[in-house]
Every structure is written in C-alpha cells, then in structure tokens.
Amino acid sequence: MAEPVYHRIHPLTMVVELPRVIKQLFVAIILVIFQFTRKGGLSEELGFEVVAAGLGLLVIVPPLLRYYSFGYAIHEGKLLVKSGILQKNLRTIPLDRIQNINLTRSLLHRILGLVDLEIETAAGVKAEASISALTDEQAHVLKAQLMGTKVQSFSRVDRELDRTVIYRPTVKELLLVGASENRAGAMIAAVLGFGAFQPMLQSFFEQEGKQVARNARSLPPAGWQLIFAGIFVFILIGWIISIISAFVKYYNFELSQKDGNLKRTYGLINHFENMLPIKRIQTVHIDQNFIQRWLKICKMYAATAGGMVQEKKSEANQAQIATAPLLTPVLRDDMRDSLLKTALPKADVSNPEWQPVSKNTIYRHLRTGLWPSLFFSGLMALVFWIYRQPFTRGVVKIQPFWDQFGPYLTFTGLMLLALLSGWIYWKCARWSDAHSVIITRLGWFKRRWNYLPMDKVQLVSVSQSPAQRWFKLATVDFDSAAPTFQKTEIDDMPIEEAFALAKRVHTKSGDSRDSLVDGF
C-alpha cells in the first residue's frame, strides 16, 4: 500500500493567519502595551527591544508551527488532514461523505491570491476540515478531486464556459431585497450581545438608560416627539445598513449548475464560493415577508445534513464569511418553480394541493392564551393592590382609570392578541403531502414555505398539549437530518388526520434508503 503524499499549504498562510493570531492574543498585546505606557513598568526593566521581540515571537510562532505541521493528502478515496505538533491529529474523511465544499477569500486572501477551503460532512454543525491558504490553482485541483470529477486545466476562460447559470440577480433585485429588510433589530441584538460579554459596558448602558428615563420624565410633551424622531432615525439607519450589507455581501451573486452540483459565488470584498451536491439537499425553504410579497421577490434556502449553520449575528464580521444555507439571497417569484425543480429534481412541487388546518385552532389559541392572560392581569391587580396599602405611603400614584380597569383591559387585550394570532394561523397555515413531498406554508408577516421530501424524513412524531387535547387537535413534526430548519411541523391538525399523515409519511420514508449513506 502506497504511503499517502502530504501537501503543504501555501507559505503565505503565515501572513493570512496573522490577523487571527493577533485577535486571539489581543488581551496579551494590550497588556504589554499597557506595561509600556506605564512609568517604571516592564519596559524599563527589560528594555523595549526584548518586549517587542517577545511579542513578535508570540505572534509569528503559532502560524509558523501551523505551516510546518499541517498537511493534507488524498489517498484511496479518503481525504487525510494532519495537524499538531505535540498532540498529533490525523483526520480521515471518506470522499463520498462530503456534504459540501466552501471556498472563501477575504480581502487579504484576494490580495495574496489565496483561498480558504472548508469541507463539511453530515457529522457536526462545524466544518469538519478547513484547509486555509491554498493558491487558486491548488484549491481548484483539490476541489475537483474532492468532488470526484476530472481535473480540468485551470483556466479562467474554461471556468467561465463549463457551467449553466441558473440565476444571477440584477443589482436592482439585490437592492430591493436589502430594502425590504431592516437590520435595526440585528443591531440591537449585536449591542446586547456585546454588552453581555462586557458587564462594564452593560452597566454603563444601564446607567445611561436610567439617565435617559430620568430626562424623559422631565421632558415637555414636545420631547416625546424627539424620542420618536430618534427611533425613526435608528430604523432608517438600520434600513440603509441593510441595503448596503445586502449589496456588499451578495454583489455579483451567481447560482450555477455543473455535474449535479449547485455552485454559488458572491461577494464584493470577501469572496465566497460554495459547491453543493444537489443530491445532498435535505430540505428547501422559501422566506418572504409582506413587503417582499408585494415586490414579488423571495429568498430561498437549501439545507444539507451537517454544517452550513448561519453564525450568530453578534459576530457581525464573521457572519459575512460564515456559511449560510442560503441558496439565493433574492429570487423573483416567477423563477421559484424552476429553481425548486433544480433543487428537488425528484419531486413535483409546482402545484401543491393545499390542505387547511382545523378551524378549532382559533379556540385552541384562546385556550392556550387563557392562563398567561389570567396570570399577567392577576399580577397587575396584585401590584396595584400592594400600592394601595397604607405602608407604601403613596410612593407611586396610579391613575384612577388604570387602577380601576387596568387588569381587565390587560386580560382583554391579551386574549384579543391570542384570538388574532389564532385567526392568522388558521387563515395562513396550509400543508400538502402530494407527490411524496411535505410542504407547509406558515405565517403572514413573514411567510415561510418548507419543502421536505418524504425520503429525507428521519423521525416522525405527533404531539399533543393539554390545550390541544381539549379540542382533539395534534401537532405533527417531521425531522430531517439538516441541523438548521430541522423541523417541519404542522400545528393543530385534527388528531385522526394527524395520525393518518404521520403514518403515511412514516411508511413512505421507511421504504426509501438511508438518506445519509447514499445521499438519496
């Protein structure tokens, strides 16, 4: 048996790794700098050169070690990746288990002509192997080998010709999809997430918040208009950021098809390329909010087993590079059927026979909302009662109107909300199991279509909450092997119908082969 021949990554990996190392050693570097600026600190004892050299070594050595210890080889249908110096690590990935391959180029990579390559299998949520800093040519050859296709000559001209372009959104469409979403919420989440990591910052915000509240109380009526103007500006900024980020992130997006793989390339600054074997697609989803419904555009996602998890929004910069199961950031409504046909070639999903859920779902929503409504209105009544007691000495004065009607109004309001959500759910929720694909359509503000072929179903379950038992309803869940969008569920079906559907899908999925083994 021949020994595997290990390839090295590109020497410039040391340059590419630098930012990562600096990021990791950020605290240490700050500490050292702090020592410099302090009088009588470390620098006076050791001297500037020693400290700087030590710091430099700290930054240079890890990438150097990584370069000399890292190697990859393709050997007898397996990818071998070795790494580590003290603790050696050899990872073996059978080529036929690879779920998808990502190529990423950050700005630095593009200047140096390098590519990061990531390989995902069905095992975990993270990439199973990541080979950073290959030259374009190395990456091209390796990708072809991993995909089991013949290595063609590396030429940009050829690459332009040997694929079928499926979809290439226009700049206008990209701007529209950015404009129909708002990043203000994501910004708040990012600020909160940042605050969670740094309690000091959070307490600062809290103090500021108290100050704002204190000021707000003393504001004349016109001041409230100022606050509303502030909120408006905040939303406006979120909107502009959303447009710009959609444009920068998905600039020059192209979805193409080649040898049974879907290929996506996009990015203005960070360039991203992804190969996705069509047979590995487990589920397909379409999202469309009500503005996008009016603009007749939508977003389509395709989830594979393992990998491809959208990173948390708080790591805003990483999220740009992070892989998402997004098939296309924007899609015209009239292209939907043809792309669905491409992503799910074995299924006919163009004309689903929509079935409604039980009308009892409205009563079920009311019944589910009853206890929380009672709890909150009761809590309100309790608090008001405490305030009325003599020992509070009238610290807080409640307006007579709220004192009298507050709890009742709260109860009615919450129950009306439950009624409304129940009504919207009944009006919008549809499902279909024709042509061996489970299709659901949910939501009004943000509508989502799920497409789950029955042969990709891993687990079928029927569940029933106490409120559902009251009205003889049940929820049917179908789990696929894709960790994102794992569940396709239909709430509030009549229980007999729920069991009949579960049985049908269960039997059908039992007839087909294991979807993870042969990618069926």
Add this chain to the structure above:
Amino acid sequence: MNGATDISGWKHLHENVRKLWRISNLITGVVVAGFAVIPDLIIRKSAEKWPFFPFAIPLFVLVLVVGLGQWIIGRSFECYRYELGEDDLAVAKGVFWKSWRFVNRNRIQHVDLSSGPIARALGLVHVSVFVGGMQAAAVSIPGLSTHDAEMLRSKLIKASTEVIPPDSISASTPPPAPPEFPNG
C-alpha cells in the same frame, strides 16, 4: 386515547422503572428542600414574628415536590409505552403533554445503552436511539431489563444493517443505484 392510535396493546417499561423514578424523585425532593433551608433561615432571622414552625418552607417544598412527583410517576408509567414493529420503533409518552414518535429502522444511526448506579442495582438499562443530524436521542426508552434492552438493540441494529449492506458503505465500491422515484 383519542381513538386515532390505540396504545393499550403496546409494551410497558419494566416494573422496576417506577421504583427507580420514585427513588430519584425522593432524592430530587430532598436536594431541593435542602436548598430551601437557606431562604428559611434568612426569613426567620430577619422577620420579627414568624407565623409558622421552624423549617416550614423546606418541609412544604418537600411535600409539594414529592407528593406531586409520586402522583405523576404513577400516571407517567402508564403512559410510557413502546412498540417494536416490523420495520419501525414507536414510543408513546407524556401525561399532560403527550407525544408519539415513530422511527424507521433504516434511519437509525446508533443505539446507546446506559444505566446509572441506582438503575444498575435495579437491573435497568436506558436505551437511546439516534437518527441522522440530530444531537439528542430521537427516541429513548428509559427502563428495560438488561436482557430486553440487549434484544431490542440487536433487533434494531440488525434490521438497520440488512437495509444497507456493509460493503456499500465503504468508499471503494460505488453505492447501488437508488430505486426509481414515482415522479421520475
């Protein structure tokens, strides 16, 4: 039941599970009551007049947790059933929130058998069945006798390997052609 699926014929868990659950519920009750001692001490120290006897709060917590727990355990045992079918495993559970789960044998990735010290003393094994892409167990059967658990595992795994011959999994041979799909 609701008439849709009759689980009265399905298999019960092992009798000893009830014992195991009751013991662990007692332990939980004692531990939680132990934590409740702290607020009890604080309140009695700070309050000038305490209307109840000393350690009333922990005792109340203990009675609540154990009383409710022991009652639910009886019901829960009745509701926790499983059925090993020709090609599938079905598990029904839940007193208030009910669920029925169905797993096909050819979807099973691996089966875990585990047991803690008390369960071992009672001769019980916890069976967890895993399918692809899910971190948690798809279905779990919390208490079978060692013999039953081994039988169940061997049956599940055997059927699983029958569907996928081991040689088709290895990388050297190409997987057999998938069966024809009705819609082409």
